[in-house]
Amino acid sequence: MIESKPNFDGVFGSPINALRFVYMMGAVWFLSNKFPNKKLAILEVGSWSGPYALVWGEALERNAKSQGAVTCVDFWEPHHDTHANADVIYQEMDAAAESGEAYDVFLNNIGFLPEGVEIEIIRGDSKKVLPSLDNRRFDLIYIDGDHTYNGVN
Numbered sequence: 001m002i003e004s005k006p007n008f009d010g011v012f013g014s015p016i017n018a019l020r021f022v023y024m025m026g027a028v029w030f031l032s033n034k035f036p037n038k039k040l041a042i043l044e045v046g047s048w049s050g051p052y053a054l055v056w057g058e059a060l061e062r063n064a065k066s067q068g069a070v071t072c073v074d075f076w077e078p079h080h081d082t083h084a085n086a087d088v089i090y091q092e093m094d095a096a097a098e099s100g101e102a103y104d105v106f107l108n109n110i111g112f113l114p115e116g117v118e119i120e121i122i123r124g125d126s127k128k129v130l131p132s133l134d135n136r137r138f139d140l141i142y143i144d145g146d147h148t149y150n151g152v153n
Helices: 018-034 052-063 090-101 102-110 127-131
Strands: 041-045 068-074 119-125 140-142
Touching: 018 041, 018 140, 041 052, 041 127, 052 068, 052 102, 068 090, 068 102, 068 127, 090 102, 102 119
Parallel strands: 041 068, 041 140, 068 119
Antiparallel strands: none
């Protein structure tokens, strides 16, 4: 069921950094001006509750007349080392992923993408998913997945 507004409450809003919005909007503005007739393709690795997917969508609507697509890759599964990162937020995030709530919130939130912006959801571990995208081209790739050394190694 789609709610009346996106859900960024509690654990679903904790990773949001408003300063990124400026850079994200600017990147799409730049690309849409450099390639004015191109349908822009954006790859987002690590989508969690979808705040940045919505920013990409808004940027495409404002700057590229909604001509574009956002591909979101995430596995929405527990992945934090809660022994190394004992903060409650990591336990809450893993619990939300384990119960399926994180994915449900993401699906609700992307329901607020501007009309005309295409969305593709690929659910899986990026280490396995990304090699399968080797024949695809993206104009912009945003990596916000696992923030550990081993995760990006």
